[in-house]
Amino acid sequence: MPYKDKQTKQIHDRAFNIEWYLKNKDRIIREKIEKHHTNRRKVIELLGGKCVRCGITDWRILQVNHINGNGSKERKIKGSSGIFREILNGKRTLIDLDLRCANCNILYEYDMRRGKCANCYQVDLIKDGQTLECPKCGFRITTFIKSLK
Numbered sequence: 001m002p003y004k005d006k007q008t009k010q011i012h013d014r015a016f017n018i019e020w021y022l023k024n025k026d027r028i029i030r031e032k033i034e035k036h037h038t039n040r041r042k043v044i045e046l047l048g049g050k051c052v053r054c055g056i057t058d059w060r061i062l063q064v065n066h067i068n069g070n071g072s073k074e075r076k077i078k079g080s081s082g083i084f085r086e087i088l089n090g091k092r093t094l095i096d097l098d099l100r101c102a103n104c105n106i107l108y109e110y111d112m113r114r115g116k117c118a119n120c121y122q123v124d125l126i127k128d129g130q131t132l133e134c135p136k137c138g139f140r141i142t143t144f145i146k147s148l149k
């Protein structure tokens with residue numbers, strides 16, 4: 001279709017794009033959600049597929065835990081989807097992440113804030129400079145100590 005000027009063409013294109021989006025909105029959203037689930041499953045597999053504390057393998061309740069804290073900060077910037085994409089594209093390492101079920105993830109936060117090992121029940125972590133280490137299982141954390149209040 002010929003247009004009189006560039007601006008008219010832009011308006012038509014824009015209207016077409018909006019119409020196309022509205023027609024395909026449900027499918028686009030569904031595909032986005034499916035992609036997110038697929039990526040989440042892949043990241044779970046990369047992190048061993050089970051909770052590091054209790055061993056549960058039910059992917060529906062498994063969560064990616066930031067060992068040194070600041071998980072909510074990174075999620076705020078990139079979103080969970082963004083973090084998963086970076087991992088799968090090889091742009092983010094897994095070194096400061098582990099996999100925990102929802103309950104163990106809550107206990108992680110609880111224990112860490114009290115200087116206890118997140119993997120052993122009621123074992124005090126030993127402070128060594130900027131590192132905390134469990135004398136029982138050898139679990140180590142570093143920067144979390146800075147976010148302790």
Ligand SMILES: [Zn+2]
Nearest residue numbers: 051054101104
């Ligand atoms: Zn667990």
Ligand SMILES: [Zn+2]
Nearest residue numbers: 117120134137
């Ligand atoms: Zn331990």
